[in-house]
Amino acid sequence: MVPSELIQDYCAGVAGFHPFVSLNPFLDPDPAARLQALLERGRVAGLKFLPPYQHYYPNDERLYPLYDLAQELGLPCTFHTGLSRIPGTRLKYGDPLLLDDVAVDFPRLPILLAHAGRGVWYEAAAMLASLHENVYLEISGLPPHNLPHYFPRVERLVDKMIFGSDYPGVPSISGNIAAVLDVLGPTAARRVLWENGARLLGLLG
Numbered sequence: 323m324v325p326s327e328l329i330q331d332y333c334a335g336v337a338g339f340h341p342f343v344s345l346n347p348f349l350d351p352d353p354a355a356r357l358q359a360l361l362e363r364g365r366v367a368g369l370k371f372l373p374p375y376q377h378y379y380p381n382d383e384r385l386y387p388l389y390d391l392a393q394e395l396g397l398p399c400t401f402h403t404g405l406s407r408i409p410g411t412r413l414k415y416g417d418p419l420l421l422d423d424v425a426v427d428f429p430r431l432p433i434l435l436a437h438a439g440r441g442v443w444y445e446a447a448a449m450l451a452s453l454h455e456n457v458y459l460e461i462s463g464l465p466p467h468n469l470p471h472y473f474p475r476v477e478r479l480v481d482k483m484i485f486g487s488d489y490p491g492v493p494s495i496s497g498n499i500a501a502v503l504d505v506l507g508p509t510a511a512r513r514v515l516w517e518n519g520a521r522l523l524g525l526l527g
Contacts, residue, residue: 324344326341326343326344326345326360327360327363327364329341329342329343329344330343330360330363330364330365330366331364333365333367334364334365340365340367340368340523341364341365341366341367342366342367342368342369342370342398342400343357343360343366343368343369343370344369344370344371344372345357345369345371345388346372346376347376347378347382347384347385348376348377348378352387353384353385353387353388354387354388354390354391357369357388357391357392358391361395366397367397367398367523368397368398368399368400368522368523369388369392369397369398369399369400370399370400370401370402370436371399371400371401371402372402373401373402373415373416373420374402374406374411374412374413374414374415374416375402375406375408375410375411377412377415378415379415379420380401380415380420380421380424381420381421381422381423381424386427389424389427389428389431390428392428392431393428393430393431396430396432396524397432398432398433398434398522398523399431399432399433399434400434400436400460401418401421401433401434401435401436402416402436402437403416403417403418403421403435403436403437403438403439403440403443403447404416404418404437404438404439404440404441404442404443404447405437405440405441405442413442416439416442416443417442417443417446418435418439418443418446418447418450419443419446419450421433421435421450421457422450422454425450425453425454425456425457426454428456429454429455429456430456431456432456432458432522433454433456433457433458434458434459434460434484434522435447435450435451435457435458435459435460436460436462436463436486437460437461437462437463437464437488438459438460438461438464438472438473440463440464444472444473447459448473448475448479451479451482451483452478452479452482457482458482458483458484458518458522459473459479459482459483459484460483460484460485460486461483461484461485461486461514462485462486462487462488462492463486463488463491463492465498465501466498466501466502466504466505467501467504467505469502469505469506470505476505476506477506477510480506480510480513480514481513481518482518483513483514483518484514484518484519484522485498485499485502485514485515485516485519499515502514502515503515
């Protein structure tokens, strides 16, 4: 387990890095207070949640004060969705439909579905991204050449897709970038590779 403080300190020394902290409701009994403490010690660009590994439902109302604070601050929240081969993973916590409650109750909270429901829930993830203005498909861990297979109307989703490297679990980040360009073309690929994520991080104008 990597402490969020370590991520903050590492990113503070690297230009262009934007730290996402991770909070676990079992270890942080007051997640909103924990986020506030992290904000006081350094920059926080967003939050990462790992329900299938930490065994909680992302629509658990214990997390609602935290989501409320993140929404107030405009912090993107990334949630692992779909399959994982890490031992101890419980798939039931990775269903993107669980985030429908969160999207409805916090309509200004940017929600990223990490891995876009990988292996099980591509259709559900795409439906949520299409239905909710604040829900995005984060496509790390997906072979880019398979995007049209996973999302048959991929051209309609390019404004709701955000590239992620999934480093170090991929053979080649540059190869995946080239594949996104090949599959989507330069204009749509620029949105997926840069503009959509940069907008959520406040890096565009």
